[in-house]
Amino acid sequence: xxxxxxxTYDPKEFEDRIYRMWEESGAxxxxxxxxxxxxxxxxxxxNITGQLHMGHALDQTLQDVLTxxxxxxxxxxxxxxxxxxxxxxxxxxxxxxxxEEGLEKEDLGREEFLKRAWQWKEEFGGKITRQCxxxxxxxxxxRERFTMDEGCNRAVNHFFVQLYEKGLIYRGNRLINxxxxxxxxxxxxxxxxxxxxxxxxxxxxxxxxxxxxIVVATSRPETMFGDVAVAVSPDDERYTDMIGKKVxxxxxxxxxPVIADPYPDPEKGTGAVKITPxxxxxxxxxxxxxxxxxxxxxxxxxxxxxxxxxYEGLDRxxxxxxxxxELEEEGYLVKTEEMVIPTGECYRCHTVVEPMLSDQWFVxxxxxxxxxxxAARDGRLTHVPERFEKTYVRWLEEIRDWCxxxxxxxGHRIPAYYxxxxxxxxxxxxxxxxxxKCGSEKIRQDEDVLDTWFSSGLWPFSTLGWPDETEDLKxxxxxxxxxxxxxxIFFWVVRMVFSALExxxxxxxxxxxxxxxxxxxQGRKMSKSLGNGIDPLEVIEQYGADALRFMLxxxxxxxxxxxxxxxxxxxxxxxxxxxxxxxRFVIMNLEDEMPEKVDPSLWKDEDKWIISRINDAVKxxxxxxxxxDLSLAGQRVYDxxxxxxxxxxxxxxxxxxxxxxxxxxxxxxxxxxxSLRQMLTLLHPFMPFITEEIWSHIAEKAVDEKxxxxxxxxASWPEYDEGLRFPEEVNCLQMAMDITRSIxxxxxxxxxxxxxxLRSIILxxxxxxxxxxxxxxxxxxxxxxSGLQFTSxxxxxxxxxxxxxxxxAEIFVPLDDLMDYEAELARLRKEKKRLEGEVRRVDGKLxxxxxxxxxxxxxxxxxxxxxxxxxxxxxKVCLRLDxxxxxxxx
RNA sequence: GAUCCAUUAGCUCAGUUGGGAGAGCGUCUGGGUGACAACCAGAAGGUCAUUGGUUCAAGUCCAAUAUGGGUCACCA
Numbered sequence: 001x002x003x004x005x006x007x008t009y010d011p012k013e014f015e016d017r018i019y020r021m022w023e024e025s026g027a028x029x030x031x032x033x034x035x036x037x038x039x040x041x042x043x044x045x046x047n048i049t050g051q052l053h054m055g056h057a058l059d060q061t062l063q064d065v066l067t068x069x070x071x072x073x074x075x076x077x078x079x080x081x082x083x084x085x086x087x088x089x090x091x092x093x094x095x096x097x098x099x100e101e102g103l104e105k106e107d108l109g110r111e112e113f114l115k116r117a118w119q120w121k122e123e124f125g126g127k128i129t130r131q132c133x134x135x136x137x138x139x140x141x142x143r144e145r146f147t148m149d150e151g152c153n154r155a156v157n158h159f160f161v162q163l164y165e166k167g168l169i170y171r172g173n174r175l176i177n178x179x180x181x182x183x184x185x186x187x188x189x190x191x192x193x194x195x196x197x198x199x200x201x202x203x204x205x206x207x208x209x210x211x212x213x214i215v216v217a218t219s220r221p222e223t224m225f226g227d228v229a230v231a232v233s234p235d236d237e238r239y240t241d242m243i244g245k246k247v248x249x250x251x252x253x254x255x256x257p258v259i260a261d262p263y264p265d266p267e268k269g270t271g272a273v274k275i276t277p278x279x280x281x282x283x284x285x286x287x288x289x290x291x292x293x294x295x296x297x298x299x300x301x302x303x304x305x306x307x308x309x310x311y312e313g314l315d316r317x318x319x320x321x322x323x324x325x326e327l328e329e330e331g332y333l334v335k336t337e338e339m340v341i342p343t344g345e346c347y348r349c350h351t352v353v354e355p356m357l358s359d360q361w362f363v364x365x366x367x368x369x370x371x372x373x374x375a376a377r378d379g380r381l382t383h384v385p386e387r388f389e390k391t392y393v394r395w396l397e398e399i400r401d402w403c404x405x406x407x408x409x410x411g412h413r414i415p416a417y418y419x420x421x422x423x424x425x426x427x428x429x430x431x432x433x434x435x436x437k438c439g440s441e442k443i444r445q446d447e448d449v450l451d452t453w454f455s456s457g458l459w460p461f462s463t464l465g466w467p468d469e470t471e472d473l474k475x476x477x478x479x480x481x482x483x484x485x486x487x488x489i490f491f492w493v494v495r496m497v498f499s500a501l502e503x504x505x506x507x508x509x510x511x512x513x514x515x516x517x518x519x520x521x522q523g524r525k526m527s528k529s530l531g532n533g534i535d536p537l538e539v540i541e542q543y544g545a546d547a548l549r550f551m552l553x554x555x556x557x558x559x560x561x562x563x564x565x566x567x568x569x570x571x572x573x574x575x576x577x578x579x580x581x582x583x584r585f586v587i588m589n590l591e592d593e594m595p596e597k598v599d600p601s602l603w604k605d606e607d608k609w610i611i612s613r614i615n616d617a618v619k620x621x622x623x624x625x626x627x628x629d630l631s632l633a634g635q636r637v638y639d640x641x642x643x644x645x646x647x648x649x650x651x652x653x654x655x656x657x658x659x660x661x662x663x664x665x666x667x668x669x670x671x672x673x674x675s676l677r678q679m680l681t682l683l684h685p686f687m688p689f690i691t692e693e694i695w696s697h698i699a700e701k702a703v704d705e706k707x708x709x710x711x712x713x714x715a716s717w718p719e720y721d722e723g724l725r726f727p728e729e730v731n732c733l734q735m736a737m738d739i740t741r742s743i744x745x746x747x748x749x750x751x752x753x754x755x756x757x758l759r760s761i762i763l764x765x766x767x768x769x770x771x772x773x774x775x776x777x778x779x780x781x782x783x784x785x786s787g788l789q790f791t792s793x794x795x796x797x798x799x800x801x802x803x804x805x806x807x808x809a810e811i812f813v814p815l816d817d818l819m820d821y822e823a824e825l826a827r828l829r830k831e832k833k834r835l836e837g838e839v840r841r842v843d844g845k846l847x848x849x850x851x852x853x854x855x856x857x858x859x860x861x862x863x864x865x866x867x868x869x870x871x872x873x874x875x876k877v878c879l880r881l882d883x884x885x886x887x888x889x890x
Numbered sequence: 891g892a893u894c895c896a897u898u899a900g901c902u903c904a905g906u907u908g909g910g911a912g913a914g915c916g917u918c919u920g921g922g923u924g925a926c927a928a929c930c931a932g933a934a935g936g937u938c939a940u941u942g943g944u945u946c947a948a949g950u951c952c953a954a955u956a957u958g959g960g961u962c963a964c965c966a
Binding site for chain 2: 008009193200216217218219220231263264265268269270271272273274275280281282283285342387388390391394395398486487490521523554555556557559560561562563565566567568570571572573574575576577578580581582583584585586587588589624627629631632635638639646647650654658741744745747748749751752753754755784838841842845848849850851852853854855856859862863866
């Protein structure tokens with residue numbers, strides 16, 4: 001006898017073992033097989049600082065489902081894993097760590113600090129990837145990459161130099177977003193905008209000529225020290241005569257000009273704007289137009305500098321408080337107004353960002369954005385769901401130059417070298433030994449590192465060997481689909497696309513599959529600060545990885561958030577349990593040998609029915625998977641296994657398994673097991689562990705732990721087969737199931753015990769008699785009958801019965817002393833009402849001239865048939881109702 | 891301010907070329923039946939947010955409104 005599965009479903013017992021078997025046998029390895037088509041996904045690299053959270057679990061499960069599906073379909077499927085150095089995030093962690101030793105990073109020096117950072121990476125960097133294995137991720141671990149490994153470093157330098165030489169990277173002194181806490185510049189995308197309650201303070205700037213001067217409003221009085229002008233609209237009549245005159249900066253005493261510029265809106269505030277070019281983007285532009293000085297009054301740590309006079313050294317907000325007080329005491333404050341102030345915050349530490357004038361490196365975006373837009377417009381790049389293309393397009397259309405230098409140590413150091421002699425900047429992939437212009441050896445490398453996203457942007461091809469024309473790059477690139485959350489479309493997706501188009505000339509992936517966030521049971525975002533995060537590893541410990549995976553990939557829609565519900569987790573686990581038990585049943589009913597293939601001529605109706613149902617499901621599931629409708633695909637497999645295979649097929653087939661007909665028994669065994677194999681394959685992408693475990697007990701060719709080709713993970717995805725449609729047998733089973741349900745229904749309503757054998761009479765229409773009778777043996781067992789009689793004459797039906805009507809037949813159950821006419825009456829009335837409704841609906845359609853003239857003929861015929869059917873059923877119900885009413889009356 | 895999403899059974903959500911409203915959980919009624927109580931057999935429960943439009947036909951397409959949520963935006 002074949003060894004059976006354990007008595008109870010216990011995922012802990014086999015999940016790790018199965019994973020080890022896959023990994024050690026090389027089942028995940030993707031070969032460059034010219035016979036196969038490639039399928040590639042690169043994993044969005046998790047930060048080395050992070051822990052695996054539910055967001056990763058969702059993101060990765062989706063990728064794994066797709067990868068496993070394609071692998072089963074015979075593709076050479078590569079899912080390439082890796083992790084991201086996460087410049088700012090990691091640096092902050094390492095700084096915190098050395099601070100525990102009472103040290104600042106400056107105390108260590110750059111070299112020693114980087115050593116510590118690498119130590120951190122070694123220590124924690126592998127954590128997430130180890131955790132991925134628990135989820136069942138079928139990544140090719142031999143190809144695992146890190147954004148700061150040698151190859152990626154080379155790609156980054158190469159890309160930087162390429163852009164620089166094309167004039168797409170430049171160094172400039174411009175206004176950038178500065179995070180005072182992280183001590184670095186940020187890109188626009190790294191600044192989060194938030195509305196905060198604050199004030200407008202209205203201050204009078206007196207005229208230098210002793211006149212009234214001008215009143216300006218500001219939400220940031222501390223920047224007044226950096227004011228270099230007051231701007232008014234040239235069309236603002238209130239201020240026409242002020243233009244060209246000077247006003248005095250209160251208390252400071254410095255005289256500044258009143259200038260005319262289109263920027264001020266006469267409708268807003270007082271119509272006059274103080275201009276602080278060093279601390280505001282708009283003011284900066286005004287300053288450029290009027291050739292004004294950029295007077296900086298705030299330090300990098302957000303304290304005031306010497307320009308603020310006695311406030312030097314004070315924090316910007318402390319200064320604000322004291323300064324407003326002083327201005328008020330001196331009579332310059334005209335009024336204060338409560339106001340909602342939009343502020344920018346650092347996306348890492350949420351410190352209010354300070355716009356600062358600074359020397360930084362920038363990427364010129366317009367020339368890069370255009371091809372990326374084109375790729376979306378002409379369909380080389382598609383978004384799932386489609387609507388995210390708008391997000392993508394709008395961001396690219398409004399894009400500004402990208403500040404890529406960061407004042408940090410952990411990251412890719414900018415490959416630019418300054419000559420101390422002549423000031424020349426040498427940009428080079430290889431570390432130069434001397435200045436490219438004057439030949440001096442006194443050169444030093446730029447201190448800054450690059451934005452993390454600069455290297456992430458190269459991920460889909462740097463991981464495959466670019467800039468070298470490697471075999472991997474040729475075979476696996478461009479990748480097929482990128483799976484990611486909508487929250488990083490801007491940060492990441494967009495940058496990968498333009499970087500790829502610029503370097504490889506191809507889109508980095510054809511499709512972008514966008515998923516939502518996993519929220520908690522109340523619908524809140526899971527976050528560290530709320531402490532409402534659910535640890536995927538704990539869930540796996542309790543319910544198994546398969547249950548988690550199934551729960552995450554079904555019952556959701558692409559692009560929409562999902563709520564983490566324990567209910568659904570339990571229901572997924574129950575489904576696994578159901579499959580486990582069904583498989584146990586199948587195995588326990590096998591002989592010593594695996595059943596051999598039987599000739600289709602031996603198939604019974606129910607065999608053809610389940611084969612046909614599976615065949616239909618294969619078509620449906622394959623189409624859904626191809627459209628990324630994983631949820632619908634998973635749901636369909638669930639229904640197939642539970643509601644068709646378990647609920648009906650297994651129940652029907654039991655009689656044959658316990659019977660004496662040896663050949664028929666073998667047929668049943670074969671169909672049972674071959675159906676199961678197909679269903680396991682369909683389910684495998686979603687629930688890889690349990691399906692692989694069961695497979696190892698029922699595979700046609702024995703599983704060899706060393707040979708991945710014998711595993712389910714490398715089996716063949718079933719294909720839809722026109723030859724496996726059996727409409728007649730499907731109809732027969734359908735009718736048998738309808739009759740069975742009717743009888744069960746009657747039994748329940750009459751409160752007859754399930755164990756009690758009943759008799760039933762089926763009064764069938766002539767044309768349906770054959771088909772009804774062909775289902776006799778199913779109905780007898782499934783409805784637990786002692787006798788079943790078919791007739792076409794009404795007279796054969798006894799009077800004391802309960803009844804039900806289905807298409808083509810009436811079902812009667814004589815209940816003798818169990819007879820409950822009240823229940824029967826109630827049920828018949830309900831049925832009558834329902835049928836009347838149906839007839840009304842169909843009549844409505846058929847008497848509608850528009851419908852009759854415009855609807856497709858096929859549909860009209862269907863409706864006509866329905867009309868006949870419903871009317872027949874109704875008349876039967878009415879007749880029966882009459883009888884019962886008389887009975888009760890008499 | 892611009893834009894996107896959501897609104898379907900008590901709860902959480904599916905519903906993909908417009909053509910008879912579904913699942914899981916919960917509730918109610920039966921059930922220890924030779925895989926499964928993490929189960930089986932039944933049942934109740936919905937003017938698909940509102941209004942208008944297109945269509946023979948709308949949960950599904952279009953337009954407005956309401957409520958909730960998200961994203962983007964240089965407003966002193």
